[in-house]
Amino acid sequence: EIVLTQSPVTLSLSPGERATLSCRASQSVYRYLAWYQQKPGQAPRLIISGASNRATGIPARFSGSGSGTDFTLTISSLEPEDFAVYYCQQRGNWPHTFGQGTKLEIK
Amino acid sequence: QVQLVQSGGEAKKPGASVKVSCKASGSTFTNYGITWVRQARGQGLEWMGWISTENGNKAYAQKVKDRVTLTTDTSTTTVYMELTSLTFDDTAVYYCAREPGLADSGLDVWGQGTTVIVSS
Numbered sequence: 001e002i003v004l005t006q007s008p009v010t011l012s013l014s015p016g017e018r019a020t021l022s023c024r025a026s027q028s029v030y031r032y033l034a035w036y037q038q039k040p041g042q043a044p045r046l047i048i049s050g051a052s053n054r055a056t057g058i059p060a061r062f063s064g065s066g067s068g069t070d071f072t073l074t075i076s077s078l079e080p081e082d083f084a085v086y087y088c089q090q091r092g093n094w095p096h097t098f099g100q101g102t103k104l105e106i107k
Numbered sequence: 108q109v110q111l112v113q114s115g116g117e118a119k120k121p122g123a124s125v126k127v128s129c130k131a132s133g134s135t136f137t138n139y140g141i142t143w144v145r146q147a148r149g150q151g152l153e154w155m156g157w158i159s160t161e162n163g164n165k166a167y168a169q170k171v172k173d174r175v176t177l178t179t180d181t182s183t184t185t186v187y188m189e190l191t192s193l194t195f196d197d198t199a200v201y202y203c204a205r206e207p208g209l210a211d212s213g214l215d216v217w218g219q220g221t222t223v224i225v226s227s
Contacts, residue, residue: 030210032211034212035213036152036213043204043217043218044152044202044217046213049212049215055215095154095169098154100151101151101152
């Protein structure tokens with residue numbers, strides 16, 4: 001199965017700063033990668049699909065890039081509501097595995 | 108408004124089975140698949156399996172494939188996840204999520220989660 005490794009495990013930033021989250025796959029997943037945001041006590045929410053397509057209702061400050069094995073989620077200017085855990089998921093091969101998550105916390 | 112509504116929390120003893128339901132409303136049921144994901148307390152997301160509501164095709168995670176069964180009831184637009192031979196490690200929140208069926212899509216609608224506690 002494809003292993004996704006997210007880095008960093010924890011990212012400490014302040015509102016207004018730029019966040020860059022990484023997801024690396026153990027083999028190519030082409031552009032079949034999604035990103036999710038999860039806040040405590042809530043179900044995950046789809047942020048990005050197809051590596052770079054924002055989901056419905058997701059603000060433009062969220063962007064995704066990458067292909068093959070290396071992917072990035074960028075939040076251009078952090079808002080207070082963006083502090084959460086972010087997961088990547090590959091959808092190129094069964095099983096559709098998740099990364100272990102990056103916790104974005106307020107500095 | 109598309110919604111997935113899951114059944115209520117369960118408390119089970121080791122060795123028992125649990126069956127969680129996920130009822131879909133607000134969209135054409137057979138246009139999508141349903142994925143099941145679980146999350147132990149304080150841990151990450153674990154993909155468990157997927158079922159096509161159109162033709163019943165399934166895919167399971169190796170870790171649980173001998174113990175999990177996904178089924179659909181198109182008449183009630185409900186998908187079921189049954190997990191047998193429960194152990195303490197199966198204690199988690201179980202989510203169903205809508206799977207649009209395209210590789211460049213994502214899990215775009217989620218159920219509210221069902222807490223399963225395995226305790227003696």
